[in-house]
Amino acid sequence: xxxxxxxxxxxxxxxxxxxxxxxxxVIFYATSRGLSAADILGRTxxxxxxxxxxxxxxxxxxxxGAIGVRVVAAEWLGLRGQQASLxxxxxxxxxxxxxxxxxxxxxx
Amino acid sequence: xxxPSQRGPRQHTGGHRRDPLWIAALVHRLSGLALACFLPLxxxxxGLAIDGEARLDGLLxxxxxxxxxxxETLLVLLLAVHMLGGIRLLVIENAPWREGQKRLATGxxxxxxxxxxxxxxxxx
Numbered sequence: 001x002x003x004x005x006x007x008x009x010x011x012x013x014x015x016x017x018x019x020x021x022x023x024x025x026v027i028f029y030a031t032s033r034g035l036s037a038a039d040i041l042g043r044t045x046x047x048x049x050x051x052x053x054x055x056x057x058x059x060x061x062x063x064x065g066a067i068g069v070r071v072v073a074a075e076w077l078g079l080r081g082q083q084a085s086l087x088x089x090x091x092x093x094x095x096x097x098x099x100x101x102x103x104x105x106x107x108x
Numbered sequence: 109x110x111x112p113s114q115r116g117p118r119q120h121t122g123g124h125r126r127d128p129l130w131i132a133a134l135v136h137r138l139s140g141l142a143l144a145c146f147l148p149l150x151x152x153x154x155g156l157a158i159d160g161e162a163r164l165d166g167l168l169x170x171x172x173x174x175x176x177x178x179x180e181t182l183l184v185l186l187l188a189v190h191m192l193g194g195i196r197l198l199v200i201e202n203a204p205w206r207e208g209q210k211r212l213a214t215g216x217x218x219x220x221x222x223x224x225x226x227x228x229x230x231x232x
Contacts, residue, residue, distance in 0.1 A: 010201070013194045020191045024223065027184065032230040037164035041157060058151075065144045072141060095147060102154035 001074075005067050012064040019057045044106045051107040058099030066092030132213035136193040139186040146183060174232070181228040188220035 001009070030040065044050045070088035073079040079087060124130050156163040170176065193216055200209070 010198060013198060017191060017195055017198075020187060024184070024188065028227060028230060031180075031227065035168075037157065037161040037168055041161060041164070061147065065140070065147065068140050069144055072137065091144070095144075095151070098148055098151035098155065101158070102151040105155045105157040 001067070001071055005070070008063060009067045009071075012060040012067075015060045016057065016064060019053065019060065022053065023057065041106060045108070047107060051103060054103045054107070055100065058103055059096060062092050062096035062099060065095055128210040128213055132193060132196075132216070135189060135217070136197070139190040139193070142186050143183075143190060146186075177228065177231050180231065181224050184227045185220055185224035188223045189217060192216035192220055 033039075066088045069091050070079075070084050073087055074084050153167055154164075156167055171180065193213070196209075196212055196216060199206075206212075
C-alpha cells in the first residue's frame with residue numbers, strides 16, 4: 001500500500017467513525033419500532049440530510065473497503081501491481097454504484 | 109559454548125498468535141472482510157425500494173425471521189467491533205503511545221458484544 005492509499009484508508013476511517021455510530025442509532029431505532037417500508041421511506045424521501053449522510057457514508061465505505069480488500073489480497077493471495085489495482089477499483093466502483101443507487105432509492 | 113538455535117533468531121515460533129493484540133488485528137481484518145462481503149447485498153436489498161414500497165416491505169417481513177435476526181446481530185457485532193478496533197488503531201497512529209493496549213482491545217470486543225446483545229434484545 002502506498003502513502004496515498006494509506007492516508008485515504010485512515011481518512012475514510014476517521015470520517016466513518018461518527019457515521020457508523022449514527023447508523024447504529026438508526027438501526028436500533030428502526031428495529032425496535034418494527035418500521036414498515038412506508039414508515040422508513042416517509043422519513044427518508046426528499047430528505048437532503050439523510051441523502052448527504054448516507055451518500056458520504058457510501059463513498060467513504062466504498063473507498064475504505066476497496067483499499068482494505070486490496071491490502072488483504074496482496075498479503076494473503078499475493079496479488080501485486082495491476083491485478084491488485086484492478087481488484088481495488090472494481091470492488092470500489094461496484095460498491096459505490098450499488099450504494100449510491102440504494103441511497104437514491106430511499107431518498108429520491 | 110552455546111550451539112546456535114536450529115530455528116534461528118528470525119523464525120517465528122507461532123507464539124505471537126496467542127497474543128491478544130495479534131488476535132485483535134485478525135478480528136479487525138476478518139470483520140472488515142465480512143462487512144465488505146455483506147455491503148453489496150445490503151445495498152442491493154435497499155435498492156428494492158426503487159421498485160416501490162411493496163418489495164421493500166417484503167424484505168422487511170423476511171427479516172422478522174429469527175435466523176435473520178441472529179444474522180443481523182452478528183452484523184451489528186462485526187460493525188461495532190470493526191469501528192472500535194479502527195478507532196483504537198487511529199489513536200495509536202496519531203496520538204502519543206498509551207499503555208494498556210491489550211485491555212483496550214479486549215474492551216472493544218466486550219463493548220461490541222454488549223451492543224450486539226442490546227440489538228438482539230430490542231429486535232426480538
